[in-house]
Amino acid sequence: MKSKSKIILIFILFILGLSSQVVAQDDPSGDVEVFTWWTGGGEAHGLAGMIEAFSKIHPDINIVNATVAGGSGVNFKAVLVSRMLGGDPPDTFQVHAGQELNALWVAAGRMEPLNDLYEENGWFEQYPQGLIDLISDEEGNVYSVPVNIHRSNLMWYVPANLEAWGVTAPASWEEFVTTTCPTLQEAGIIPISLGQTWTQVHLWESVALGELGVEAYNGLWNGTTEWTSPEVVATFDRLGQIMDCANDDMNALSHQDALLMVTEGRAAFNVMGDWAVSLYTVDEGLEPGVGFAWVPSPGTDGVFMMLSDTFGLPKGGPNPEATRVWLSYLGSAEGQDIFNPLKGSLPANTTADINNPELYNAYFQAAYADWTSNTIVGSLAHGLVAPQSFLDGFYAIMAAFQSGRDSLTASSNAAVLALQTGMGR
Structure with missing residues (x-):
């Protein structure tokens, strides 16, 4: 295994060599606070690499990399609300596309529209229309x-581990619970690793997608699927069965801890987003398809559950003109x-060099093929399909379910929460 720091340094030097070295003239100046929950691993390396390249082109703008730790932004979002409501907005902040952005910050009138920035940079032609729709209001702002x-x-x-243990990646959760899990438990292997509450919502x-299918899954968010229906109750039943196959210390583990249980040979599987690629390749130096591999989660082949990290311009930010320069670079292919490789x-920009294998490894090539051909649905755990108020309440429902395994109560509480937060109206 290569040294982590060496891998990261080599890659950053490579990509910086590809970036423009022309110093911009007549720039605004001063500090720009970029507020995120990217505190470690590839996400931190990626942001640092982009800041370094930006600073070479715009030396008079000082990017202040401000972060709050906590997976999926759980702690960050609480701090952000306090700052936004307290009259102390950052210059720009990380926010998931979809309801996390629209149902809170856009609806509250706290964000500046960026249509002129899109026009200046040609982004209306460079971003997929479906993605633009997720970050726009009804008037097209x-x-x-x-x-x-x-x-x-x-x-x-890990392919070699599955071969040694005599199992394959399950095609359905029924197969996992009835066949895969018992086989691995008999061999003394944890069938699936799991972390703290937000990763349980992620699972x-x-x-739910695998058990309900696309139409009924989408119906949870548009109001056409009843949370108390037998089919939805059954998703919690199935989750309980899967949790019975997981590690007992799940509530004490980060998502990185749970992912590393797989590559360390202590667990067979983990369900997580593709930021796992960064942990496995950049931090651990593993080769895609050899040191680790992936399949769509059971029952979801042909479906791409998406999320997108975005950055906006809050009203009342201290340095809006310099922030717009940063946002222009953030949205560029360069x-x-x-x-993204880190x-x-x-x-998200369709003019990026996605076909360059020196930048985008085998995982990215496969993922891009799926992104451009699969049915697309949105993530709950990462802010796309439901408002933050629903997700916050669902965390509490999940914590209670994990300790009590009461599927009927979980479904009923989710139904009440959906009504309280205006879901499906």
Whole structure:
């Protein structure tokens, strides 16, 4: 295994060599606070690489990399609300496309529209229309700049380990529970690793998609699927069966801890988004398809559950003109070709160099083929399909379910929460 720091340094030097070295003239100046939850691993390396390249072109703008730790932004979002409501907005902040952006910050009138920035940079022709729709209001005002596309519904494993243990990646959760799990438990292997509450919500959304199918899964968010229906109750039943196959210390583990259980040979599978690629390749130096591999989570072949990290311009930010320069770089193909190979995500800008194998490894090539051909659905755990108020409440429902395994209560509480938060109206 190569040294982690050496791998990261070599890659950043390579991508910086590809970036423009022309120093911009007549730039605004001063500090720009970029507020994220990217505190470690490939996400931090990707952001740092992009900041370094930006600083060479715009030396008078100082990017302040401000972060709050916590997977999926759980802690960050609480701090952000306090700052936004307290009159202390950052210059720009990380926010997931979809309801996390629209139902809170756009609806509250806290974001500046960015249509002129899109026109100046040609982004209306460079970003998929479906993605632009997720960050726009009904009048067509666009409120953020997507930096990537992630896939949520993936199951990770080590091919040599599965061969040694005599199992294969399951095609359905029924197969996992009835065949795969017992076989691995008899061999003394943890069948599936799992982390703290947000990763349990992440697992549930893949289980729900696999068990319900696309139409009924989408119906949870548009109001056509009843949360108390037998089919939805059964998704919690299935989740409980899967949790019975997982590690007992799940609530004490980060998502990185749970992913590393797979490559360390202590667990067979993990369901997590494709930021796992960054952990496995950049941090651990593993080769895709050899040191780790992936399949769509059981029952979801042909479906791409998406999310997207974006950045907007809050009203009242201290340095809006310099922030717009940063956002222009963030949304460019050049910036995204620096960030995404390290982050473990696809570029959102369609003019990025996705076909370059020196930038985008075998995983990205496969993911891009799926992104451009699969049925697309949105992630709950990562802010696309439901408002933050629903997700916050669902975390509590999931924590109670994990300890009590009461599927009827979980479904009933989710139904009440959906009504309280205006889901499906």
